[in-house]
Amino acid sequence: ARFVLHRIRGRAGHAGHRMVLVGTLPECLEVYVAVTRNPAAGLVPVAIHITDGYAAARGIQTPVPVYAGRDVLALVREVGGDTIAVCGSASAEPGELRRLAWQLEGSGVDLVVAPQLTDIAGPRVHIRPIEGLPLLHVEEPTLSGPALLAKNLMDRVAAGLGLLLLVPVFLAIGLAIRLSDPGPVFFRQPRVGHEGRTFRVWKFRTMYVNAEERLAGLVDQNETDGMLFKMKQDPRVFPVGRFLRASSLDELPQLINVLWGEMSLVGPRPLPADDGDFLGDVRRRLLVRPGMTGLWQVSGRSDLSWDEAVRLDLYYVDNWSLAYDLSILWRTVGVVLARKGAY
Incomplete structure (x- = not known):
């Protein structure tokens, strides 16, 4: 209904x-x-x-x-x-x-x-009437304790099992990349993680090997605001890479980052270390580990503005719960199948 x-x-x-x-x-x-x-x-x-x-x-x-x-x-x-x-x-x-x-x-x-x-979720808000005065009681965000321990355990177990089960898929994708454009199968880029620590994120390479050199000539065609460069028809992406991006298969190697504790299955998106402006409200997103998927991914992905993406990331940090993570993981399945906002 x-x-x-x-x-x-x-x-x-x-x-x-x-x-x-x-x-x-x-x-x-x-x-x-x-x-x-x-x-x-x-x-x-x-x-x-x-x-x-x-x-x-x-x-x-x-x-x-x-x-x-x-x-x-x-x-x-x-x-x-x-x-x-x-x-x-x-x-x-x-x-x-x-x-x-x-x-x-x-x-x-x-x-x-x-x-x-x-941007405060219902479970953190309670009405406490005192002598006819309804007081709005806001509980602190849960960023530690048994629930966080359960989240870490779920991340490590799921990442380990996922890597074992996906070995044939990794081999097939690696072969398709090498046939499309000679060069490395994986692309590793510095990103900012939990509490500002820098790590190198794992992804399948989806662009030609000279992509970084060609970026300067495309900056004025950026179709998003904020820190990340996005183009729906980026000429640096080879055909197989375009399929990997649309299906989100290029993100699967980040299970390695999850297994090493650098990322989580669910969390704010990790931003490039060289472009990050983590002052003011934006810095709050570093209180949790970045995720393979998150609230922004299931709410529009690259179609969102920078301000809206930051708002969703901060909402997740302030209202995190294990049940919320499971809900986002479930919604991610539908978003990936629909290929919405991925390019």
């Missing part, structure tokens, strides 16, 4: 909740971006009611109409909404929020509160 509902919401845009966002313009726009990121959630903002006056929206392009100084319930009915989302600081006024909840009684309009706390 959930699958059918998500398909209806994602493709037809039906069976959703039409929301009016209430708060300052920056807060409302942040919530707008968050709820529209996943159409299957069925949350469709149709208007913004700003609490800081029209002057705050002057000269700013907004994805939905902006209103101010209106009765919120009347506005909801005018735009055909069924949900009011109180955003950020607007939710910090308990008297106003309580009166709004009273006003909505019997109206059929839902009330939701979007606090200024983003």
